Amino acid sequence: MALILASASPRRRELLRQLGVHFEVRASEVPEQPEAGECAPSYARRVAREKALAIGRACPDAWVCAADTVVVKGGEVLGKPEDAADARRMLNQLSGASHHVLTAVVLLGPGRRVDAELVAASIVEFRTLGQAEIDAYVASGEPMDKAGAYAIQGGAAGFVTRVEGSYSNVVGLPLEDVRALLERHGLLPR
Secondary structure, rough: OOOOEEEHHHHHHHHHHOOOOEEOOOOOOOOOOOOOOOHHHHHHHHHHHHHHHHHHHHHHHHEEEEEEEEEOOOEEEOOOOOOHHHHHHHHHHHHOOOOEEEEEEEEEEOOEEEEEEEEEEEEEOOOOHHHHHHHHHOOOOHHHHHHHHHOOOOOHHEEEEEEEHHHHHHHHOOOHHHHHHHHHOOOOOO
Protein backbone atom coordinates (compact mmCIF):
# COMPACT_ATOMS: atom_id res chain seq x y z
CA MET A 1 0.00 0.00 0.00
CA ALA A 2 1.07 3.54 -0.70
CA LEU A 3 2.32 5.79 2.08
CA ILE A 4 2.00 9.56 1.78
CA LEU A 5 3.89 12.04 3.93
CA ALA A 6 1.54 14.99 4.40
CA SER A 7 4.27 17.59 4.75
CA ALA A 8 6.16 20.16 2.71
CA SER A 9 9.08 19.94 5.15
CA PRO A 10 12.34 18.78 3.53
CA ARG A 11 13.53 17.85 7.03
CA ARG A 12 10.65 15.42 7.54
CA ARG A 13 11.22 13.92 4.08
CA GLU A 14 14.88 13.29 4.87
CA LEU A 15 14.11 11.79 8.28
CA LEU A 16 11.47 9.45 6.86
CA ARG A 17 13.88 8.36 4.09
CA GLN A 18 16.29 7.25 6.83
CA LEU A 19 13.80 4.51 7.73
CA GLY A 20 14.06 3.07 4.22
CA VAL A 21 10.33 3.41 3.65
CA HIS A 22 8.93 4.24 0.20
CA PHE A 23 6.56 7.20 0.23
CA GLU A 24 5.33 10.13 -1.76
CA VAL A 25 4.93 13.68 -0.55
CA ARG A 26 1.76 15.75 -0.63
CA ALA A 27 1.65 18.97 1.32
CA SER A 28 -1.61 20.08 2.88
CA GLU A 29 -2.63 23.69 3.30
CA VAL A 30 -3.92 23.48 6.87
CA PRO A 31 -3.82 26.72 8.91
CA GLU A 32 -1.45 26.45 11.86
CA GLN A 33 -2.98 28.69 14.51
CA PRO A 34 -3.87 27.64 18.07
CA GLU A 35 -7.50 28.01 19.05
CA ALA A 36 -8.41 30.06 22.14
CA GLY A 37 -7.47 28.13 25.29
CA GLU A 38 -5.94 25.22 23.35
CA CYS A 39 -2.93 23.66 25.11
CA ALA A 40 0.21 22.91 23.08
CA PRO A 41 -0.18 19.08 22.86
CA SER A 42 -3.83 19.39 21.80
CA TYR A 43 -2.95 22.05 19.25
CA ALA A 44 -0.15 19.96 17.68
CA ARG A 45 -2.35 16.85 17.64
CA ARG A 46 -5.26 18.73 16.04
CA VAL A 47 -3.10 20.26 13.30
CA ALA A 48 -1.44 16.90 12.51
CA ARG A 49 -4.86 15.23 12.35
CA GLU A 50 -6.24 17.98 10.08
CA LYS A 51 -3.22 17.62 7.75
CA ALA A 52 -3.71 13.84 7.57
CA LEU A 53 -7.45 14.13 6.94
CA ALA A 54 -6.97 16.76 4.23
CA ILE A 55 -4.66 14.46 2.26
CA GLY A 56 -6.75 11.39 3.14
CA ARG A 57 -9.81 12.94 1.49
CA ALA A 58 -7.87 13.23 -1.79
CA CYS A 59 -6.21 9.80 -1.46
CA PRO A 60 -8.66 7.55 0.42
CA ASP A 61 -6.85 4.28 -0.39
CA ALA A 62 -3.44 5.39 0.92
CA TRP A 63 -1.82 5.47 4.31
CA VAL A 64 -1.07 9.05 5.35
CA CYS A 65 1.54 10.15 7.90
CA ALA A 66 1.22 13.74 9.10
CA ALA A 67 3.08 15.67 11.78
CA ASP A 68 3.16 19.05 13.43
CA THR A 69 5.99 20.38 15.60
CA VAL A 70 5.63 23.17 18.14
CA VAL A 71 8.08 24.87 20.47
CA VAL A 72 6.74 25.74 23.92
CA LYS A 73 8.33 28.22 26.33
CA GLY A 74 6.59 29.26 29.54
CA GLY A 75 3.27 27.90 28.29
CA GLU A 76 3.44 29.95 25.07
CA VAL A 77 3.40 28.13 21.74
CA LEU A 78 6.15 29.55 19.54
CA GLY A 79 5.12 28.71 15.99
CA LYS A 80 6.71 29.88 12.78
CA PRO A 81 7.66 33.56 13.06
CA GLU A 82 5.51 36.11 11.25
CA ASP A 83 8.51 38.28 10.39
CA ALA A 84 12.10 39.05 11.40
CA ALA A 85 11.03 40.97 14.51
CA ASP A 86 8.95 38.00 15.66
CA ALA A 87 11.89 35.64 15.04
CA ARG A 88 14.14 37.90 17.16
CA ARG A 89 11.52 37.96 19.93
CA MET A 90 11.34 34.16 19.99
CA LEU A 91 15.12 33.67 19.99
CA ASN A 92 15.48 36.19 22.83
CA GLN A 93 12.89 34.19 24.79
CA LEU A 94 14.78 30.94 24.21
CA SER A 95 18.21 32.42 24.99
CA GLY A 96 19.81 31.07 28.16
CA ALA A 97 16.88 28.80 29.00
CA SER A 98 15.27 25.47 28.25
CA HIS A 99 12.08 24.87 26.31
CA HIS A 100 9.95 21.95 25.12
CA VAL A 101 9.59 20.72 21.56
CA LEU A 102 6.45 18.68 20.87
CA THR A 103 5.75 16.78 17.68
CA ALA A 104 2.36 15.22 17.10
CA VAL A 105 2.23 12.38 14.57
CA VAL A 106 -0.96 10.97 13.07
CA LEU A 107 -1.11 7.83 10.93
CA LEU A 108 -4.27 7.69 8.87
CA GLY A 109 -5.22 4.37 7.30
CA PRO A 110 -7.10 3.64 4.10
CA GLY A 111 -10.70 4.72 4.41
CA ARG A 112 -9.63 7.85 6.32
CA ARG A 113 -9.52 6.24 9.74
CA VAL A 114 -6.99 7.40 12.30
CA ASP A 115 -4.99 4.29 13.14
CA ALA A 116 -2.49 5.87 15.50
CA GLU A 117 -1.49 9.20 16.98
CA LEU A 118 1.13 10.28 19.44
CA VAL A 119 2.87 13.34 20.82
CA ALA A 120 6.62 13.12 21.39
CA ALA A 121 8.35 15.60 23.71
CA SER A 122 11.96 16.73 23.97
CA ILE A 123 13.63 19.40 26.09
CA VAL A 124 16.17 21.72 24.47
CA GLU A 125 18.43 24.13 26.33
CA PHE A 126 20.05 27.16 24.69
CA ARG A 127 23.14 28.98 25.89
CA THR A 128 22.82 32.72 26.35
CA LEU A 129 22.80 34.31 22.90
CA GLY A 130 24.24 37.70 22.00
CA GLN A 131 22.04 40.17 20.14
CA ALA A 132 24.48 40.33 17.22
CA GLU A 133 24.34 36.55 16.71
CA ILE A 134 20.54 36.57 16.94
CA ASP A 135 20.44 39.34 14.33
CA ALA A 136 22.87 37.46 12.04
CA TYR A 137 20.89 34.23 12.38
CA VAL A 138 17.60 35.99 11.59
CA ALA A 139 19.25 37.74 8.61
CA SER A 140 20.24 34.29 7.23
CA GLY A 141 16.53 33.61 6.66
CA GLU A 142 16.72 30.15 8.21
CA PRO A 143 14.38 30.86 11.15
CA MET A 144 11.48 32.04 9.04
CA ASP A 145 9.74 28.71 8.38
CA LYS A 146 10.68 26.93 11.60
CA ALA A 147 8.72 26.50 14.82
CA GLY A 148 10.43 28.54 17.52
CA ALA A 149 12.45 30.36 14.83
CA TYR A 150 15.34 27.90 14.75
CA ALA A 151 16.69 24.79 13.07
CA ILE A 152 18.68 22.56 15.42
CA GLN A 153 20.19 20.77 12.41
CA GLY A 154 21.22 24.09 10.84
CA GLY A 155 22.68 27.38 11.97
CA ALA A 156 21.20 27.09 15.47
CA ALA A 157 23.17 23.93 16.27
CA GLY A 158 25.71 26.07 18.11
CA PHE A 159 23.00 27.59 20.31
CA VAL A 160 22.12 24.25 21.93
CA THR A 161 23.81 23.11 25.13
CA ARG A 162 21.56 20.11 25.87
CA VAL A 163 18.84 17.95 24.35
CA GLU A 164 16.81 15.62 26.53
CA GLY A 165 14.78 13.14 24.54
CA SER A 166 14.65 12.53 20.81
CA TYR A 167 16.91 14.73 18.68
CA SER A 168 14.95 13.82 15.52
CA ASN A 169 11.80 15.02 17.27
CA VAL A 170 13.38 18.48 17.53
CA VAL A 171 14.20 18.34 13.81
CA GLY A 172 10.54 17.55 13.09
CA LEU A 173 9.79 13.82 13.24
CA PRO A 174 10.42 11.46 16.19
CA LEU A 175 11.96 8.61 14.20
CA GLU A 176 11.88 6.05 17.01
CA ASP A 177 8.13 6.49 17.44
CA VAL A 178 7.35 6.73 13.73
CA ARG A 179 9.34 3.57 13.03
CA ALA A 180 7.29 1.69 15.63
CA LEU A 181 4.01 2.97 14.13
CA LEU A 182 4.98 2.02 10.59
CA GLU A 183 6.29 -1.38 11.65
CA ARG A 184 3.10 -2.14 13.58
CA HIS A 185 1.07 -1.47 10.42
CA GLY A 186 3.37 -3.38 8.04
CA LEU A 187 4.57 -0.25 6.25
CA LEU A 188 8.32 -0.77 6.64
CA PRO A 189 10.34 -2.67 4.02
CA ARG A 190 11.16 -6.24 4.94
